[in-house]
Amino acid sequence: MALYRDEGVVLRTMRLGEADRIITLATPEHGKVRAVAKGVRKTKSRIGARLEPLSHVTMLCWNGRELDVVTQVEVLSSFRPLREELDRMVPAMTMLEIVDQVAVERHPMPELFMMLVGALKTLATSSSPLVLAGFCWRLLTIEGVAPIVECCARCGGPDPLVAFDGSEGGFLCRSCRRGQAVSPETVELVRRIVGGDLGGVLSEGPHGVDDDVEHLAVSAVERHLDRRLRTTRHLLDAAPSASPSG
Amino acid sequence: MAKEDATRLAQAIVEVKERTVLCSVCFNIGIAERCAICADDRRDGSILCVVEDPRDIVAVERTREFKGRYHVLGGALSPIEGVGPEQLRVRELLGRLEPEGVTEVILCTNPNLEGEATAMYLARLLKPLGVRTTRIASGLPVGGDLEYADELTLGRALEGRREVDA
Ligand SMILES: [Zn+2]
Ligand SMILES: [Zn+2]
Numbered sequence: 001m002a003l004y005r006d007e008g009v010v011l012r013t014m015r016l017g018e019a020d021r022i023i024t025l026a027t028p029e030h031g032k033v034r035a036v037a038k039g040v041r042k043t044k045s046r047i048g049a050r051l052e053p054l055s056h057v058t059m060l061c062w063n064g065r066e067l068d069v070v071t072q073v074e075v076l077s078s079f080r081p082l083r084e085e086l087d088r089m090v091p092a093m094t095m096l097e098i099v100d101q102v103a104v105e106r107h108p109m110p111e112l113f114m115m116l117v118g119a120l121k122t123l124a125t126s127s128s129p130l131v132l133a134g135f136c137w138r139l140l141t142i143e144g145v146a147p148i149v150e151c152c153a154r155c156g157g158p159d160p161l162v163a164f165d166g167s168e169g170g171f172l173c174r175s176c177r178r179g180q181a182v183s184p185e186t187v188e189l190v191r192r193i194v195g196g197d198l199g200g201v202l203s204e205g206p207h208g209v210d211d212d213v214e215h216l217a218v219s220a221v222e223r224h225l226d227r228r229l230r231t232t233r234h235l236l237d238a239a240p241s242a243s244p245s246g
Numbered sequence: 247m248a249k250e251d252a253t254r255l256a257q258a259i260v261e262v263k264e265r266t267v268l269c270s271v272c273f274n275i276g277i278a279e280r281c282a283i284c285a286d287d288r289r290d291g292s293i294l295c296v297v298e299d300p301r302d303i304v305a306v307e308r309t310r311e312f313k314g315r316y317h318v319l320g321g322a323l324s325p326i327e328g329v330g331p332e333q334l335r336v337r338e339l340l341g342r343l344e345p346e347g348v349t350e351v352i353l354c355t356n357p358n359l360e361g362e363a364t365a366m367y368l369a370r371l372l373k374p375l376g377v378r379t380t381r382i383a384s385g386l387p388v389g390g391d392l393e394y395a396d397e398l399t400l401g402r403a404l405e406g407r408r409e410v411d412a
Contacts, residue, residue, distance in 0.1 A: 080398065
């Protein structure tokens with residue numbers, strides 16, 4: 001068995017026996033890692049709290065055949081602000097769910113990893129829905145299916161673009177329109193985010209179409225993954241509309 | 247243990263298991279339609295302590311600090327594992343507030359990501375209803391060494407510091 005060191009963001013954990021946990025992490029060099037953390041459910045184990053979902057750590061692991069074994073963990077960031085506010089936690093959990101879907105075991109993914117850590121850090125300073133939107137658009141680019149936003153994705157025609165369709169891979173003009181109708185403000189905002197100006201966009205405060213842009217980005221990722229994301233469906237959609245009678 | 251003792255013990259365990267039912271009010275484990283806590287009219291019905299699991303009730307009861315009643319959710323939100331609000335007894339919790347005259351809900355879910363998400367989600371539902379909603383503090387274990395505390399716990403404990411009476 002070989003020993004290796006890598007960074008990681010904890011995606012999820014699962015109970016194993018009485019005191020152990022299986023930890024699933026996203027790492028830059030080893031892709032998705034599933035590792036056993038022994039004895040972590042005892043209150044005296046410091047490793048347990050360090051391997052909570054969302055935590056950004058460096059760790060030392062034994063390379064096992066089925067599962068690796070975590071031997072040492074140091075916390076780089078536990079992203080506390082994301083744990084203490086629902087409007088930050090839900091997008092953060094959504095990002096973890098997406099990475100859990102696209103990451104492959106033992107396939108290095110430095111770019112995706114850096115983007116995840118960057119997005120979590122941004123989320124710690126901004127609770128704007130555009131952070132998750134930026135994450136989703138960047139993810140599609142990394143996955144090789146960058147959204148077509150500058151011209152009609154179908155005919156290549158110019159503005160005005162009035163709809164977004166995932167199967168066409170971007171915005172559509174009036175004559176090609178299908179899928180989700182979009183406002184000119186949404187088109188403009190998506191263009192800036194995809195163009196790399198998320199920082200500038202976030203510094204301006206709310207735009208009125210921020211939730212639309214987030215929805216569009218999340219559904220584009222859902223289309224790419226070919227499944228609905230559970231985090232957004234369960235939490236984003238349920239929380240504001242739930243009532244005591246319903 | 248003598249052989250007949252062992253047999254008797256095994257029988258007792260089977261009997262308890264067979265007689266165990268979930269309380270129809272709070273979903274605690276009990277042997278009647280209402281658990282011992284819900285049936286006890288000395289308990290303060292205006293305060294509900296919301297926990298994930300019946301075992302958590304045992305833990306809180308051991309403190310002898312809490313005189314209210316409980317509500318067992320049956321887990322914590324974990325969207326990545328497919329556990330959403332519909333899988334938990336959230337509706338049942340909301341349905342208890344008015345009939346039982348609940349004025350405070352203590353969110354006593356586990357201090358991990360799923361437990362925190364559950365607490366924040368419930369707080370968002372409960373606060374607009376005018377119910378006082380509180381969350382148990384997280385801190386350092388008594389008898390533990392500070393140097394062995396993890397960063398998250400110690401950070402929260404620092405934030406939740408109190409004036410010392412002298
Ligand atoms: Zn067109
Ligand atoms: Zn009961």
